[in-house]
Amino acid sequence: MMGRTHLALGAVAGVHLAAAAPGLGLPVAAAALLGSILPDLDTPYSKLGRRLWPLSRLVYWSFGHRGGTHSAVFLVFAAALLAVASPPVGIALGAGIATHLAADAVSYGYGQRFTFRGAGVPLFWPLSERKAGFRLLKVNGLAENLVVLPWALLWAGQAGWRLI
Ligand SMILES: [Zn+2]
Numbered sequence: 001m002m003g004r005t006h007l008a009l010g011a012v013a014g015v016h017l018a019a020a021a022p023g024l025g026l027p028v029a030a031a032a033l034l035g036s037i038l039p040d041l042d043t044p045y046s047k048l049g050r051r052l053w054p055l056s057r058l059v060y061w062s063f064g065h066r067g068g069t070h071s072a073v074f075l076v077f078a079a080a081l082l083a084v085a086s087p088p089v090g091i092a093l094g095a096g097i098a099t100h101l102a103a104d105a106v107s108y109g110y111g112q113r114f115t116f117r118g119a120g121v122p123l124f125w126p127l128s129e130r131k132a133g134f135r136l137l138k139v140n141g142l143a144e145n146l147v148v149l150p151w152a153l154l155w156a157g158q159a160g161w162r163l164i
Contacts, residue, residue: 001103001148002140003037003047008152009099010036015160017095021088025163028092031082035096038078039069039104070101071125105133107144 001009014032018025040046041056043065049056059069068074075097083090101121108119120131137143 001107001137001144003040005144005149005152006036006040006100006103007033007047008149008156009103010034010096011156012152012159013095013099014092015156015163017088017092019159019163021092024086024088027086027089031089031092032096032099035078035093036099038093038097039074039100040065042067042069066104066121066131068122068125070104070121070123072101072123073125075101103148106136107139108135108137109139 010033011029013036014029017032018029021028037046037048041048041052042059042063043049044053044056044060046056049060063069075094078097079090079094081090082093101123104119104121105123106119119135120133122129123132124130137148
């Protein structure tokens with residue numbers, strides 16, 4: 001999916017987790033948002049990858065797009081790393097990454113941004129390169145932009161409004 005959709009889905013997770021972590025609302029929500037786009041550090045074309053392009057090029061050369069950063073191992077490793085500093089913030093980062101993996105598992109695309117044709121993420125990498133998921137939504141397609149994105153924004157906005 002596109003970065004904006006990933007961020008909107010991360011915001012849904014972020015506002016719900018922020019509500020469950022009084023006093024840590026802001027860092028928890030921020031971690032969920034970061035987690036929602038962190039796996040795409042594996043492509044210099046993504047929101048995060050454009051800003052950190054020396055790093056994203058290195059990750060792209062090493063793993064390819066939708067490679068190791070789109071796996072359960074990456075989710076657990078990144079979340080655990082942050083959980084050492086703050087368990088709720090680490091969990092929020094993991095939840096954000098989980099929204100990313102789930103969204104990519106059901107979306108597919110073509111072109112230079114994709115090193116493989118079709119949907120899915122290598123959930124069990126490095127044990128298996130096999131992609132988990134199915135072709136449901138085209139990346140940047142009508143369903144993503146007219147259904148998933150507005151729905152996630154409304155959900156996050158409504159849940160966030162209750163926090164204020
Ligand atoms: Zn991705």
